[in-house]
Amino acid sequence: MSTAENNSPASRAAGDLSRPAHDPGTAAVASLxxxxxxxxxxxxxxxxxxxxxxxxxxxVVFSAQAAAQDAQPSRAPKPPRSQTRRLRLGLRLRPGRGAWRRTLPDR
Incomplete structure (x- = not known):
């Protein structure tokens, strides 16, 4: 028999499986x-x-819950800019007369 006859589907169906034919589908499965x-x-x-x-x-519910937890940001949201500026400058909110004026954001 020639090589072309050995690799034909008819010869493999007849029981000649001594040499496997090159099939890209089986090669991909074998490499998994x-x-x-x-x-x-x-x-x-x-x-x-x-x-x-x-x-x-x-x-589905547990998978969606796990995906939602992964999608949440890991950091806390930033405070408004006016609050961060006050903290940097040491301008704490102090109770007392006129304190409400100091709570307004800077303009």
């Missing part, structure tokens, strides 16, 4: 890493018997 590592489950059901639809709904 093994996924045999065991991961902890996202959540566990301790009571009841949920349906697959209910489990899918819980998975």
């Amino acid at each position: 890493p093994e996924t045999t590592s065991r991961q902890d489950p996202l959540f566990t059901v301790t009571h009841g018997n949920p349906t697959p639809e209910e489990l899918a709904a819980l998975t």
Whole structure:
């Protein structure tokens, strides 16, 4: 047999699998890493018997909640500029007569 006959689908279907044919689809699958590592489950059901639809709904909710927490900014919002200027200059708010005038932002 020639090489072209060995790689034909008919010869492989006939049982001649001594040499695998070059198939880009199987090469891509063969290059994938093994996924045999065991991961902890996202959540566990301790009571009841949920349906697959209910489990899918819980998975979506928990995934959305985790994504929303990741999207939130890690820093606290900045105070208004007038407050930061007062703090830098040491102009604390002091109670007393006319204190309300000192609470207005600088113009």
